[in-house]
Amino acid sequence: MVTLKDISRDVGLSITQVSRALGGHTDVNAATRERVQLAATRLGYRPNAIARSLKTGRSGIVAMIVAGSRDPDSNAHLFEIVMGLSAEISALGLQFVLHVGQPGADVVKLHTELYRSGGIDGFVIIGPSPADPRIKCLTDLGAPFIVHGRDPEQPHPFVDIDNFDVGRTMADHLLSLGHRRIAFLNGPLSEFFAIQRQRGVDAAFAAHGLSVDPALMRSITMIEPQGRSAARDLLQLDNPPTAIIAGNTMIARGVYHAAADAGVSIPGDLSVLAHDDGLELFPAAGFEPPLGGTSAHLSAAWISLSADLKQIIAASKTPMHNRILDLTFDKGSATQSILVDRSMPVGP
Structure with missing residues (x-):
C-alpha cells in the first residue's frame, strides 16, 4: 500500500509537506500541491478513510x-x-x-x-x-x-x-407531421417529471388548436414489459393511434415488440418517438428503424x-x-408525415 512516506521520497519533500499539500492547506503553494497530487495519483495513493474521518469529522x-x-x-x-x-x-x-x-x-x-x-x-x-x-x-x-x-x-x-419541454417537443413534432391520434406512454403520475411531461404534451396540442384524447394517455411503470402491454392494448383499439410517444427507451422497446406482434409497420403504420436517457441496455441507436426523440443522458x-x-x-x-x-432532439427514422385528420375536434 502506498503511504505518505512513499510520496515524500518520490517528490523530495517532507512527509509533513506532502500531508499538507494533499490536505489542500493554503500555506502550500499551488505548484507544490499540483506536483504532490500528480505523484499521489501516479503512485496509486489512497488516503486512510479512518484517519481522514477522525481528522475532518466526515466519513467520505x-x-x-x-x-x-x-x-x-x-x-x-x-x-x-x-x-x-x-x-x-x-x-x-x-x-x-x-x-x-x-x-x-x-x-x-x-x-x-x-x-x-x-x-x-x-x-x-x-x-x-x-x-x-x-x-x-x-x-x-x-x-x-x-x-x-x-x-x-x-x-x-x-x-x-426540462420535462415539460420533453413532452412538448415530441408532441409538437408529431403534430407538425399531421398526426392527431397520438398516444403517450408516460411514467407514474405520482412523480413530478411525469406530471410535467403530460403538461408539455397538453400544451403542444393546445398550441395546434387541439386537445389530447385521454384514452390515449397512459401512466405506466417505465419498463419494457409494461410498454409492450400498453402498446398492444392501444393497437387493438377500433381507432388506434398513428403515433406513440414513449417515456423512455425501455418503453419504446416494448412498443416496437408490440408493433411487430400486431404486424404493424414502423414508421409505415405507426410513428414512434421516445425520451433517451442514454441507458446502456436500451440505446436509441440499437432500434431498427433508428429511434428519435428528446435526449439527456443520465x-x-x-x-x-x-x-x-x-x-x-x-x-x-x-x-x-x-x-x-x-x-x-433528433427526429430519427421511426416517424413519417401523414395526411392531417380534419375530423379531429379542436379546442380544449
Whole structure:
C-alpha cells in the first residue's frame, strides 16, 4: 500500500509537506500541491478513510436508499443508475453506498436511522414525488443531500431536465407531421417529471388548436414489459393511434415488440418517438428503424449531481444547487408525415 512516506521520497519533500499539500492547506503553494497530487495519483495513493474521518469529522461516504423490488426489469434499471452514479462519486474521492430496504419499507425511517448513525456524509434521492417525505426528512435533519429530479412543493438542491419541454417537443413534432391520434406512454403520475411531461404534451396540442384524447394517455411503470402491454392494448383499439410517444427507451422497446406482434409497420403504420436517457441496455441507436426523440443522458446528470453533492457536504451552510441540464432532439427514422385528420375536434 502506498503511504505518505512513499510520496515524500518520490517528490523530495517532507512527509509533513506532502500531508499538507494533499490536505489542500493554503500555506502550500499551488505548484507544490499540483506536483504532490500528480505523484499521489501516479503512485496509486489512497488516503486512510479512518484517519481522514477522525481528522475532518466526515466519513467520505454518501448513500442512496431505495425500497427493494422483486421486478427484474426495474432492478436492471436501478443497476444502471447505481453503476453510473457510483463511478462519478468515486471519481471525486467519495464512497457510494446503496441501502436496499424490504419492499414497502419505510424509507423515511431508513434515512433517519442511517444519518443519525453518524456514518453518512450525504444522500442522493431519485424519483421524487410532490411533497416527498424523504426531502422533508433530510431537510429537518439538516443532512446534506441532492435530488435527481424535483419536488415543486419544497426547496431543495437538484439536478434535472426540462420535462415539460420533453413532452412538448415530441408532441409538437408529431403534430407538425399531421398526426392527431397520438398516444403517450408516460411514467407514474405520482412523480413530478411525469406530471410535467403530460403538461408539455397538453400544451403542444393546445398550441395546434387541439386537445389530447385521454384514452390515449397512459401512466405506466417505465419498463419494457409494461410498454409492450400498453402498446398492444392501444393497437387493438377500433381507432388506434398513428403515433406513440414513449417515456423512455425501455418503453419504446416494448412498443416496437408490440408493433411487430400486431404486424404493424414502423414508421409505415405507426410513428414512434421516445425520451433517451442514454441507458446502456436500451440505446436509441440499437432500434431498427433508428429511434428519435428528446435526449439527456443520465451520465451528464451523475457528473453534475456528484460534484454538487461534494460541495454541499463541504459547505458549512447548505447552498441551493439547482441545475437544469441541456436537452436535445433528433427526429430519427421511426416517424413519417401523414395526411392531417380534419375530423379531429379542436379546442380544449
